[in-house]
Amino acid sequence: MNEIYAWSAVLVITIAATAGDVLLAYSMKRVGDVGELWKAHGLLAVLGRVLSTPTFFLGVGAMAIAFYSLLFGLSWGNLSLVVPASASLTFIANAIAARFFLHERVCRRRWIAALLVAAGVALMAV
């Protein structure tokens, strides 16, 4: 029974974390280079710009769901399953989502990197 809980947690974490990453990446691209903005207009301008981007809060909400699902998943004790499985799947889901929703150029090099890291994370749990 706990195994079903653990895998449900993995699924929820992966979906929520991917949605969160994509929404946050989208928001920050709209905000623009934070370092240059800070240099030109100060920290308050950076915070103001970030906090006036609605998708930023959607992203934070999705991340909060992922975070609490992770806490639940960890409390069920399958640390060596929940963390690597969700991390590994999130790398792959993000590469696909970034390609379609953010129109990032996911070249072969990035695909290989994402798959290598995902495989490496999975191997480290064995």
Next chain:
Amino acid sequence: MTFRKYLVLAGITVFSTVGDSLLARGMKELGGASLHNVSGFLLTVLNPWVAAGIVLLIAFFASYMSALSWADLTYVLPATSLGYVLVAIVARIGFHEQISPTRWLGIAFIAAGVGIVAAAPSVTPTPARLVQPQPASEEAKP
């Protein structure tokens, strides 16, 4: 990519790794949290390990947001995944834990992935849909 930007990527790696470790330790100390007691579950943040972990994860979040403002998601994620390797090295040197051959293989895979992506351009040339177009840096040219 400037030195400061690589520093931000390193910050993401270290803050998330140490923050996660502190959280895991705190949750282990608290034991199994129950679905039937949501208020008790939300109060887990009062545990000092969990609280310290959350402070570090806030630092992680700030550096992560900064990186996403000037680099692609598919660049930032693999480039900051050295944390898994970091944990293994700390476990080996700091706690004298044995690392199995499969784990070494996993470490090699992750390191290779990080090396491959970090050497490539960090951002896709600005698409027209963006409200605040960024000047394409010279490394982003195809």
